Amino acid sequence: MTGNLRRIEKTAQALAEELVDLGDRLNDTYERYMQALAPAVQQQLVLAVYHLCTQGYPERFLALSIADRAAVQIEIQQLARDARESFERYFDEDDAGLEESELSVVAAVPLDSPSPLDPPLDPEPPNRPESSDRPDAAAPSSERAQDLLDERPDEPSDELLDEPSDTIDADDSMVADNPAELAGYASLDRRELLALALQAKLQAQMQEEEDEDISTPGNLLMWQRAVESDIVKMLHDISLEVNQFLQKRNVLPQEFPSRLFEAIGQGGDTAEALSGTPNVLQLTIEAGDAEDDAKMLVRLLAIDLRLSEIEFADAEVSQPRHAIRKLLAELSGLRKRYAANQREYTIAQAEVAWRSTWSEQRGDS
Numbered sequence: 600m601t602g603n604l605r606r607i608e609k610t611a612q613a614l615a616e617e618l619v620d621l622g623d624r625l626n627d628t629y630e631r632y633m634q635a636l637a638p639a640v641q642q643q644l645v646l647a648v649y650h651l652c653t654q655g656y657p658e659r660f661l662a663l664s665i666a667d668r669a670a671v672q673i674e675i676q677q678l679a680r681d682a683r684e685s686f687e688r689y690f691d692e693d694d695a696g697l698e699e700s701e702l703s704v705v706a707a708v709p710l711d712s713p714s715p716l717d718p719p720l721d722p723e724p725p726n727r728p729e730s731s732d733r734p735d736a737a738a739p740s741s742e743r744a745q746d747l748l749d750e751r752p753d754e755p756s757d758e759l760l761d762e763p764s765d766t767i768d769a770d771d772s773m774v775a776d777n778p779a780e781l782a783g784y785a786s787l788d789r790r791e792l793l794a795l796a797l798q799a800k801l802q803a804q805m806q807e808e809e810d811e812d813i814s815t816p817g818n819l820l821m822w823q824r825a826v827e828s829d830i831v832k833m834l835h836d837i838s839l840e841v842n843q844f845l846q847k848r849n850v851l852p853q854e855f856p857s858r859l860f861e862a863i864g865q866g867g868d869t870a871e872a873l874s875g876t877p878n879v880l881q882l883t884i885e886a887g888d889a890e891d892d893a894k895m896l897v898r899l900l901a902i903d904l905r906l907s908e909i910e911f912a913d914a915e916v917s918q919p920r921h922a923i924r925k926l927l928a929e930l931s932g933l934r935k936r937y938a939a940n941q942r943e944y945t946i947a948q949a950e951v952a953w954r955s956t957w958s959e960q961r962g963d964s
Contacts, residue, residue: 604951607944614937621933622819625926629826630690632919637686639913640834640904641679647878647902648675648841652850655879655900659850671848678844682837689829816934823927834904838863841902855899863903877908 652660652671660668842860845851863880880903883896910917 603947607940607947610940611944614933614940617933618816618819618937621926621929625819625823625923625930628919628922628926629823632916632923633686633689635913635915635919636830636909637683639909639916640686640837641683643878643909643912644679644682644837644841644902644904645675647876647904648845650876650879651845651900651902654876656850656852659852663849667848671845671850674844674848675841678837678841682833685833685837689833816930816937820927820930820934823930830906834906835863838902838904845902851901852899859899860901863901877912878902878904 660671663671839860842851842863843857846853846855846857846860859882863882880901882899882901884899885896910920
C-alpha cells in the first residue's frame with residue numbers, strides 16, 4: 600500500500616512539473632503571437648478601410664472635402680496604432696500572463712470536475728477516544744502521522760513491513776508524546792500507520808500545488824480560452840469603433856442603426872464574409888415599410904476584423920499560431936494522464952480509508 604502511494608506521489612510530482620513547463624511555454628508562445636498579431640491588425644485594418652473607401656463606397660468618399668478626407672485618413676491611422684498598442688500591451692496591462700495572481704481565482708474554479716486530489720478528510724481510526732476539553736487530548740491527526748513518518752527512515756525495510764506485531768509497542772521510537780494520540784493509533788499496525796502518514800504527506804503536497812496559479816491542466820486550458828476570447832473581443836471592439844467613426848464621417852450610410860454595427864462579428868470566425876475582401880463584411884437587408892410589397896434590398900459594407908483572415912494573410916502570425924496548436928495537443932495528452940493519476944489516487948485513498956477503519960468482528964461461538 601505504501602509503495603503504491605509513493606508511486607502515485609512521484610507521478611503527481613512529475614505531472615505538476617510538466618504542467619509548469621507547458622504553462623511557461625504556452626505563455627511565451629502567446630506573448631510572441633500577440634507581438635506578431637499587433638502590427639498585422641494595424642496593417643489589415645488600414646487595408647480594409649482603404650477598400651471600403653475606394654471600392655465599397657467610392658462616391659461617398661469622393662463627396663468629402665479634401666480636408667475631410669485627410670482627417671478621415673489621419674484618424675484611421677491613429678485608430679490602427681491604438682489597436683496595435685492594445686495587443687502589444689495585452690500581457691502587461693491586462694495582467695493576462697500566467698505569472699499574475701488573478702489565475703489563483705481560476706484555480707479555485709477548475710474546468711475539470713472536482714478534483715479527487717483535493718485534501719481529503721482525515722480517516723478516523725477505530726477506537727477513537729471521546730473528545731475532551733483538554734487541548735492535549737485531541738484525537739490523532741494526519742499532521743501527527745506526518746511527524747511520525749518524518750521520524751522514520753524514508754524507505755521502510757521489508758523486515759519492518761513484514762513484522763508480525765499488530766500494535767505499536769509502548770517502548771517503540773514511534774511512541775507519541777501525547778497518550779491520547781497514542782490511544783487512537785493503538786489499534787493500527789505498522790502498515791496502516793505508514794499508509795496514513797504517507798497519505799498525510801501526499802495531502803500536504805497536493806495542497807501546496809493548489810496554491811499555485813495553475814494547479815491543473817483544466818485551469819491552464821481555461822486561461823488559454825480566456826486569452827482567445829479576449830482577442831476576439833478586442834477585434835470586435837476595434838471594428839465597432841472604426842465603423843461608427845466612418846458612419847459619423849459620412850463614409851458609411853447614415854440610415855443604418857448603430858446596433859447593426861454592434862452585431863457584426865458576434866458570430867466569430869464561423870460567420871462567412873460575403874464581400875470577398877478580407878476583414879470587410881457585406882450585409883444585405885430589406886428596406887421599406889412593412890406594409891409595402893415593393894421592398895428594396897440594400898447592401899451594407901462594414902469593417903469586420905476576423906482573426907482567421909488576419910492569420911492567413913500574415914505568415915508572421917500564422918507561425919506562432921501553429922506552435923500554439925501543438926502545445927494545445929500536448930495539453931490534451933497531459934489532461935488525460937492527469938485524470939488517470941487522479942483516479943488512481945482516489946482508489947488508493949479509498950483503500951487506505953478502508954484499512955484504517957476496518958476491525959474484525961468475531962461472532963459468538
